[in-house]
Amino acid sequence: GESVGLHLPTLSVQEGDNSIINCAYSNSASDYFIWYKQESGKGPQFIIDIRSNMDKRQGQRVTVLLNKTVKHLSLQIAATQPGDSAVYFCAEQTDNRKLIWGLGTSLAVNP
């Protein structure tokens, strides 16, 4: 649903620590999920995706976990760097190609 009027939750981590960003999705029929990174004033940037027939997928420094039982998605960032500071959104794709967006989490990396 829309996030009108809500403030983004913020996750603050120390540089070098691991970050875990969580997301709950709404449609149990969704079969494709994507994590995006959005820096201030820019469009969303693809990070990693996962299909519903998988529980885990790894990329470079990032891992996505999918728990279909509780409709939960998480993004793990290893050795978080200052350049990782941004807002992170999860998105679930419907069968008509639309993306349903999560509320977003603002990640702040402290040097």
Place this chain on the structure above:
Amino acid sequence: GAVVSQHPSRVICKSGTSVKIECRSLDFQATTMFWYRQFPKQSLMLMATSNEGSKATYEQGVEKDKFLINHASLTLSTLTVTSAHPEDSSFYICSAWSSGAMWQSSGNTIYFGEGSWLTVV
């Protein structure tokens, strides 16, 4: 890689005027494009789905006469905000599907533009 270009990146217009934002897929054909608006510190809100050669499909609550969408070619969709008001000030983002890729395949087949900041004064 595939690139989606939005223009202008920033625009200021007077209240009551119309402003057009372009979304171009630079090295692929996009039969479907999506238009979003985003307010500060909020998520993206889908406004409409733009299909090449046909009328756009608007989300509930989005005025089709105010936000005119034209997808005249496989590489260009335009969003025109008509009779703009200060409350239309927002960040507008488009995304495009690469028609050459299976949408169900894993991988990044959805490409986003860099967004357009609209300020109505």
